[in-house]
Amino acid sequence: MxxxxxxxxxxxxxxxxxxxxxxxxxxxxxxxxxxxxxxxxxxxxxxxxxxxxxxxxxxxxxxxxxxxxxxxxxxxxxxxxxxxxxxDLYPVIMAMVHWGDTHMGDERGRPLLHEHKSCGKLFDPVMVCSECGDVLHAKQVHVHAGPGRKEAVG
Amino acid sequence: MxxxxxxxxxxxxxxxxxxxxxxxxxxxxxxxxxxxxxxxxxxxxxxxxxxxxxxxxxxxxxxxxxxxxxxxxxxxxxxxxxxxxxxDLYPVIMAMVHWGDTHMGDERGRPLLHEHKSCGKLFDPVMVCSECGDVLHAKQVHVHAGPGRKEAVG
DNA sequence: GGCTATAGTTCTAAAATAGAACTGTCAAAC
DNA sequence: GTTTGACAGTTCTATTTTAGAACTATAGCC
Known part of the structure; x- marks a missing residue:
């Protein structure tokens, strides 16, 4: 590579x-x-x-x-x-933080808590579909080759 | 380190x-x-x-x-x-894919398109607040030390 | 017995990282 | 006016990781 x-x-x-x-x-x-x-x-x-x-x-x-x-x-x-x-990399970082919170935690509890200023609450980041707003899961997503792939592959 | x-x-x-x-x-x-x-x-x-x-x-x-x-x-x-x-790492991968689509694209267009099976549309992943559902931006988030940090720091 | 497919392991060379010391600029303290 | 300290790096050698290629092992098929 x-x-x-x-x-x-x-x-x-x-x-x-x-x-x-x-x-x-x-x-x-x-x-x-x-x-x-x-x-x-x-x-x-x-x-x-x-x-x-x-x-x-x-x-x-x-x-x-x-x-x-x-x-x-x-x-x-x-x-x-x-x-x-x-x-714009914020979602990348937050997705990693949230996964760590969920799957790599220990008995001491979360290292950091996040407060959403606009609603005033402690929150978790959630990834949703831009079109219907539902929570995204890998199994509900179908992948198509886009123009950039087709051109590259030929 | x-x-x-x-x-x-x-x-x-x-x-x-x-x-x-x-x-x-x-x-x-x-x-x-x-x-x-x-x-x-x-x-x-x-x-x-x-x-x-x-x-x-x-x-x-x-x-x-x-x-x-x-x-x-x-x-x-x-x-x-x-x-x-x-x-559960799906949001991490999708956040990276979306950032790449947005900021690292070229004239050939997107390499892959994602279809949400449940709504049938091509979509982008969006990160929202679990409490109010609004789109998250770094500047609207305030970070507090949680129990896991306080215990570790003393 | 020889060929192929699959899932690795082993070896050496090249590249990246760690760790510490060094450089240069300027302000403030003595 | 010399020393000290803060800041933002650069340079050097030793160690660790990664690349690239070859090798091993099991079993089915001809």
Whole structure:
């Protein structure tokens, strides 16, 4: 497998995996959604090596998920802020958090609780069909080849 | 970071990442949801090395995401089938697919289209609040430390 | 007996990651 | 005006993972 061209595969999962499909990237994104923005803050809360953190941040900026924004001119210092493309990864992160809550919990209870500001309640994220609003289950979904697949396969 | 104890961290994302947080595992799960079940089938559709495929399948079985079920007695042959715990990863996979559709598309159009059998329409997955049913956005969510975090932190 | 199918295991080379030390800029403290 | 400390990285070597190919094992079929 050539990971360097994975983002061009005719498969949206492959393309997403090419960008966020490794441990550190997902953990960095968690921190982003927890409002962490600075190099030192990522490093100390994740205990990631500085080398890898630097690499991963560059990659996230390259793919347009984070923006590198100066917050100090002298010395030049930057922070990393989620773009809209990055914010749109929220369902991915929340789906993983919810699966962890459901299947990887221990006797201590949930690590984090999520409150929905607009309704004021603690909630779980639920994935529904955009058309009928029903909860989605794998067995109720039928997959068709779309135009992008047909063109690629021939 | 000690990846071998990541599944015990007081963070549901870490725990999920410990299990499915690498490229190959996510791609293998995609195949599972496309009804692939056998070693050779995974290997030829993913072009993964046999060694890694073997490792990843063992790990997914160990974590209860796949079951190794015999389908032939002589010679002994097994296939790998999603458990309920595995099926529950559907929102994670679909969230990634949808993000890829939205942000990593090219001029060829979507690789795959999803049809919801119960309503008969082509759909996108949408993440909503379990309490009020509204679409979730990162900025409308407030995070609290839960019991599992408080106990771990002290 | 030889060929094929399936599900692996074993081996070496290449790539990625860990861990620690080092660089450079500037502010504030002494 | 020299030292200290904060911040955001880069560079280096050692270890771990992954890639790629070859090999093993069981059994059916010709």
């Amino acid at each position: 050539k990971w360097d061209t994975l983002d061009e595969e005719p498969c949206s999962l492959s393309r997403t995996v090419a960008v966020v499909g490794d441990r550190w990237t997902l953990l960095i994104l968690r921190e982003c959604f927890l409002r962490v923005r600075r190099f030192e803050a990522f490093q100390s809360s994740l205990q990631i090596t500085r080398h890898l953190l630097s690499e991963r941040l560059k990659k996230l900026v390259r793919f347009g998920i984070l923006r590198r924004v100066p917050y100090s001119e002298a010395p030049k210092r930057y922070e990393y802020i989620l773009t809209q493309k990055g914010l | 000690k990846w071998d104890t990541l599944d015990e961290e007081p963070c549901s994302l870490s725990r999920t990442v410990a299990v499915v947080g690498d490229r190959w595992t996510l791609l293998i799960l995609r195949e599972c949801f496309l009804r692939v079940r056998r070693f050779e089938a995974f290997q030829s559709s993913l072009q993964i090395t046999r060694h890694l495929l073997s490792e990843r399948l063992k790990k997914l079985v160990r974590f209860g995401i796949l079951r190794r079920v015999p389908y032939s007695e002589a010679p002994k042959r097994y296939e790998y089938i999603l458990t309920q715990k595995g099926l």
